[in-house]
Amino acid sequence: MSDQRIMGNPSKAKIGQRSSPEPAEAATPVSKAKGKGRRPLVLVLVAVLVLGAGAAYWFVLGPGSSQTAATQVTEEVESEVELGIVQAVDPISINLADGHYLRLGLGLQLSAEVAEDLDPAKALDRTIGLFSMRSLAEAGSAEGREALKAELATQLKEAYEGEVVDVYFTTYVTQ
Incomplete structure (x- = not known):
C-alpha cells in the first residue's frame, strides 16, 4: 500500500470530497456590524461638511457678506447721484x-x-x-x-x- 500525501492548502477540498462552508461566512456578521457602526459617523461628517459649506457661502458670497453689504451701499449712493x-x-x-x-x-x-x-x-x-x-x-x-x-x-x-x-x-x- 502506498501512502499518498497531498501538499498545499489544507482548506482545499480533495478530489471527490465535498467542500465545507468557508470560514468567511462566519466573519460576515462581524463585518456587517462594523459597517453599521461607521454609517452614523459618516452621516455626521457629511452633515458637518454641508453645514460648513453653507456657512462659508453665507459669509463670503451670500447675504451675510460684508463685501456684499458695502457694495450695496456704494451702489445705492451712486444710483442716487x-x-x-x-x-x-x-x-x-x-x-x-x-x-x-x-x-x-x-x-x-x-x-x-x-x-x-x-x-x-x-x-x-x-x-x-x-x-x-x-x-x-x-x-x-x-x-x-x-x-x-x-x-x-x-x-x-x-x-x-x-x-x-x-x-x-x-x-x-x-x-
Missing part, C-alpha cells in the same frame, strides 16, 4: 516722513449737477494735509493707499458739499 465729468488736477509733490516724497495727481469725479470745473484749491489743501508726513510704509502699501484714498474722498465730499462724488489717483509715485 448722477455722475458727471472727471476733472483732472495737476500732480503735486508732497513731503513724507524721513525725507521721502510722494508725487500725486488727482481726478475729481463730479456730480452731473456741476456745470463748470471746480476750483482745485480745496482738493489740494485737503490732500496735502492728509498725506503730509505719512510714513513711506503707510503711503506706499496698497492697504494704506486705499485707506488714505477713502479718507480723502470723504473729506472732498464734505468740502465741496456733494459736488465731488469720488476721487481717483491719476499719478502716484513714492520715493
